[in-house]
Amino acid sequence: MGAIGGGIFQAVKGFRNAPSGMSHRMRGSMTAIKTRAPQLGGSFAVWGGLFSMIDCGLVKVRGKEDPWNSITSGAMTGAILAARNGPVAMVGSAAMGGILLALIEGAGILLTRFASSQFPTGPQFAEEPAPSPMPSPSFGDYRQYQ
Structure with a gap:
């Protein structure tokens, strides 16, 4: 890409x-x-690669997949990649990475809500009634031949 x-x-x-x-x-x-x-x-x-590694690590540690993982991963990736330029650059890059990923995640959430409102779900099916017992056959059953 x-x-x-x-x-x-x-x-x-x-x-x-x-x-x-x-x-x-x-x-x-x-x-x-x-x-x-x-x-x-x-x-x-x-x-x-660094973003994915941090994101997967956060999913494993936290035990859930949510937008906070991506936002935190973006901030941590920005900070790690700017580490050679000093702490001020790390803070700035972390803020930019977190903000960028927050905007992306927020846009994804809004798009999902908009798309789901465009296609409302149809009527839900009622529970199926319990099956009625089988009627006895009019011509008899096998017991009559015993």
Whole structure:
């Protein structure tokens, strides 16, 4: 996802920043993709892997799957990735990661509620009545031949 999204972004950026002329712009676009997209893809992979590891760990420790796991995972991932830049950067990145994941989780919850209100459930089925006893056959049963 990171390589594809980064590739598209870098293609547009390289196209815009290249000198005029279609061949120059296409070459600039391809150069930007080759130089920058792998770095963005790798960064996304590191972020996604660390996020998933923390999220799964929180699910295991807390014993439940809820939005708090994702929000906490986003904050912790931001803090860990910014650890080399000092505590101030860690706090800022943790806040941004937590806020970003809170917005994503909130949007998911709102979308789910909206979608469920669009398709209301139909009438619930009543409980099935107890089966009635089988009527005796009019022509007799096997006991008459004993």
